[in-house]
Amino acid sequence: MNRATSLRLALIIVVAVVLQVSIISNLRVAGLHPEIIWLLPIFAGLVAGSEPGAITGFASGIALDCIQPTPFGLTALVATLLGFSIGLFAERSGMSAEGAAWWVTPALGGGLSALAILVYGLLGFIFGQDQFASVNYVILIPLVGVFAAIISIPGWVVVLWAFGEQKTRRRVTTEVSGW
Amino acid sequence: MASRRSRRSYTTFAVLVLVAISILALSLGTASGISSGLRSVGSVVLSPAVGVVNSITRPIGNFFSGALNYGAVTSENSKLQAIVSQLEQDKSIQSFERHQLAQIAALQDLGFVGTIPTVTAQSIESNVSNFAASVQINKGSGSGVAVGMPVVGSGGLVGQVISVTNGTATIRLITDGQSRVGGVVGTTGANGVVNGISASRPLAMNFVKPGSAVSVGTMVFTNGLQGAEYPAGIPLGKVKSASTPANSTQMNIALNPAANLNQLGYVEVLLWEPPA
Numbered sequence: 001m002n003r004a005t006s007l008r009l010a011l012i013i014v015v016a017v018v019l020q021v022s023i024i025s026n027l028r029v030a031g032l033h034p035e036i037i038w039l040l041p042i043f044a045g046l047v048a049g050s051e052p053g054a055i056t057g058f059a060s061g062i063a064l065d066c067i068q069p070t071p072f073g074l075t076a077l078v079a080t081l082l083g084f085s086i087g088l089f090a091e092r093s094g095m096s097a098e099g100a101a102w103w104v105t106p107a108l109g110g111g112l113s114a115l116a117i118l119v120y121g122l123l124g125f126i127f128g129q130d131q132f133a134s135v136n137y138v139i140l141i142p143l144v145g146v147f148a149a150i151i152s153i154p155g156w157v158v159v160l161w162a163f164g165e166q167k168t169r170r171r172v173t174t175e176v177s178g179w
Numbered sequence: 180m181a182s183r184r185s186r187r188s189y190t191t192f193a194v195l196v197l198v199a200i201s202i203l204a205l206s207l208g209t210a211s212g213i214s215s216g217l218r219s220v221g222s223v224v225l226s227p228a229v230g231v232v233n234s235i236t237r238p239i240g241n242f243f244s245g246a247l248n249y250g251a252v253t254s255e256n257s258k259l260q261a262i263v264s265q266l267e268q269d270k271s272i273q274s275f276e277r278h279q280l281a282q283i284a285a286l287q288d289l290g291f292v293g294t295i296p297t298v299t300a301q302s303i304e305s306n307v308s309n310f311a312a313s314v315q316i317n318k319g320s321g322s323g324v325a326v327g328m329p330v331v332g333s334g335g336l337v338g339q340v341i342s343v344t345n346g347t348a349t350i351r352l353i354t355d356g357q358s359r360v361g362g363v364v365g366t367t368g369a370n371g372v373v374n375g376i377s378a379s380r381p382l383a384m385n386f387v388k389p390g391s392a393v394s395v396g397t398m399v400f401t402n403g404l405q406g407a408e409y410p411a412g413i414p415l416g417k418v419k420s421a422s423t424p425a426n427s428t429q430m431n432i433a434l435n436p437a438a439n440l441n442q443l444g445y446v447e448v449l450l451w452e453p454p455a
Contacts, residue, residue, distance in 0.1 A: 017225060022232040025307045031379045032309050051188040058195040062202075066221020068308040069341060069349055073203035080199055084192045117309075124310060127207060131356015132310055134377040140309055 001052055008162040009044075009056060016040060017063045027147075032140045034147030036155070037064050037075070038116040039109050041083030043159035046090050046108065052163065053083030071127060078120045086112065105156045110149025117144045215326065215342045222344045233303070295410065297331075297447040298322045303347070305443065312355035312378035313341075314443055321345045324448050327408065332446045335414030335437025336360065336401060340448065348448070352440055353415065354378050362415050363402035367392045370402050373415050373434060382416050384432035391430060393421040399434055408453055414438075 001009070016037055025033045040060045045053025061076030068075065089095065118141060124132040148155075300316035307313065318324050320343045330337045330350050338352040351358055358375035362384055369391035371384045384399060397418045403411025416434030423430045 014225070014228070018228045018232055021225070021304065021307050022229045023236055025304070031306070033306075035309065049188070051184075051191050054188075054192045054195050058199060061199070063221065063225075066218050067225060069311045069313040069351060069355075070308050071203055072206035072217060073199045073201075077196065077199035077203060080192070080195045084188075084195075088188075121310070127203065129310070129356065131375070131377055134356060134380065135310060136379075 001048075001055065005052075005163055008164070009059070012158055012162050013040065013056075013060045013063050016060065017067060020064065021067050024147075029143050030136060030139050032136065032143055035113065035117060035144050036148065036151060037061070038079065038082065038113040038144075039148055039152065039155040040159065041079045042086055042109060042112045042116075043156050044163070045083045045085075045087030046095075047159055048087070048163045049091050050084045050087030053087030054080050055083075057081070057083030071124065071129060074120065074124055074127065078116060078123060081119070082112070082116050106149040106152040109152030109155060110145040110147075113148035114141045114145030117141060218342045218349075219344045222342070222347060222349075226344065226347055229304070296323075296450045298324055298450060299445060299447055300324075300348070301445055302443040306378055311357075312352040312375065312440075314338075314350050314352065314446075316348050316350060316446060316448070317346065318448065319343045319346045319348045322448075323450050324348045325452065327452055329409045329413065329449045329451060330446050331413060331449060332438040332440075332443055334439055335416070336409065337438050337440065337443065337446050339408065350446070352378065353382060353436060354380070354440060360409060360415060361402045361404050361407045362399045363411075364391065364393050364418070365398040365400055366394070367397075369393060370404070371429075371432070373399065378440075381419050382434040382436060384418075384434055385429060387430040387432055389423040389427060389430055393418055393430060393432060395420060398437065406453065410449070410451055 016039075020036055024036055027033050037060050041053050041057030044056035057079030058076050061079035062073075064075045065072045118137065121132045121135060121137065298318050300318035300322075302314045303317050304315040305313070307315070314337075316324075316330075324340055324343050326340055326343060328340045330340060336353055338350045338355070338358065340348050341351045342349045352375065353360060353373070354375040354377065356375055356377060358373075360373045361370065362373040363370050364384075364387070369387050371387040374383045374385060376383060387393065395418050399415045399418065401407065401409040401411055401413040401415055403409065414437035416436045419433040419435045421430055421432045
């Protein structure tokens with residue numbers, strides 16, 4: 001990533017964390033709130049590939065870990081895994097949301113965010129956070145997924161702007177992706 | 180070319196995962212001070228921006244909330260006015276009672292009651308994570324707040340300070356799954372450990388001997404035993420249910436927190452640290 005991309009990405013991460021902590025965390029359903037931070041590594045992986053996906057995941061995860069009273073580094077770990085694996089999958093399959101049907105971006109953003117929260121809970125439990133098993137996932141997973149789907153389009157546009165000229169030239173074909 | 184790029188991508192990924200796992204291991208292990216320090220830095224950097232966004236968005240949220248619940252707001256306002264006048268009347272009586280209480284406490288070697296200096300702080304954020312029960316307050320090390328200090332609110336114990344910056348502090352609530360507080364049942368003197376489970380669930384009191392006389396509605400206090408992280412005598416919660424399963428080595432006791440953790444407008448940080 002060049003300097004301009006890094007700066008744009010840093011700006012987006014700070015804005016996303018501030019929005020998460022100030023506004024999004026106050027949108028409560030049964031005491032739980034949506035999480036938007038997972039969209040950054042997901043879309044970075046799709047737009048720019050596995051390495052930028054992993055870097056974006058690590059940076060955004062560490063930024064959120066600085067604010068949350070959960071085990072430090074856990075969000076960074078999950079977001080790095082997420083960004084890298086999605087980027088790798090996109091590179092290998094030639095998949096991208098660019099040029100795809102309108103519903104593909106929200107579906108990817110929502111579905112993968114919901115998956116991320118599940119992996120986060122599971123990894124936290126494996127790392128000895130027993131209380132992670134007490135979270136109401138029946139509400140949390142759909143809540144995170146639906147909200148992420150709703151804001152996926154602006155999220156996608158913002159990540160496209162961040163990576164600008166660096167984004168890969170992969171195009172979706174209905175033959176490859178089935179969309 | 181593509182292969183070299185791919186190799187670099189895997190290397191970057193491996194390094195980042197390794198760093199994340201190392202940080203995680205350090206924060207979960209004995210070097211939690213590192214994560215606390217990093218959190219302080221992060222909080223210092225991001226708190227001003229969060230404060231600005233909150234100051235813009237909170238009045239909007241309050242306006243809609245007030246408009247939708249106008250009747251309830253008016254009614255609550257009348258109730259609060261009545262409470263304020265009652266509190267003003269009680270103030271002079273309480274002053275005398277505090278004096279008496281301090282004397283009794285000194286006699287019983289409970290010198291901290293009424294004598295522990297406190298810092299009043301306003302709650303500015305709550306439960307920023309779905310996986311932890313916490314609040315952030317607007318007082319930090321600049322006001323004498325330090326990691327480990329107990330925090331009380333209206334009714335009883337709220338939690339413990341887990342990280343501080345100069346102007347803010349994060350409190351782990353007693354309902355958080357990581358919270359452990361030594362407790363004593365008020366009427367019987369039975370000791371146990373009060374564990375949090377999650378923000379929306381009652382507290383669990385463990386290690387109370389089977390057959391102890393614990394009845395519903397009894398208040399549980401911090402026990403302040405040697406090495407305890409809280410001074411004795413702070414209300415923790417009221418017994419919601421108590422039973423002894425057959426062949427069990429301990430009772431099953433559920434508590435409702437004594438403090439109203441859902442509405443933590445203001446809290447008091449006790450400038451108290453466990454004796455060495």
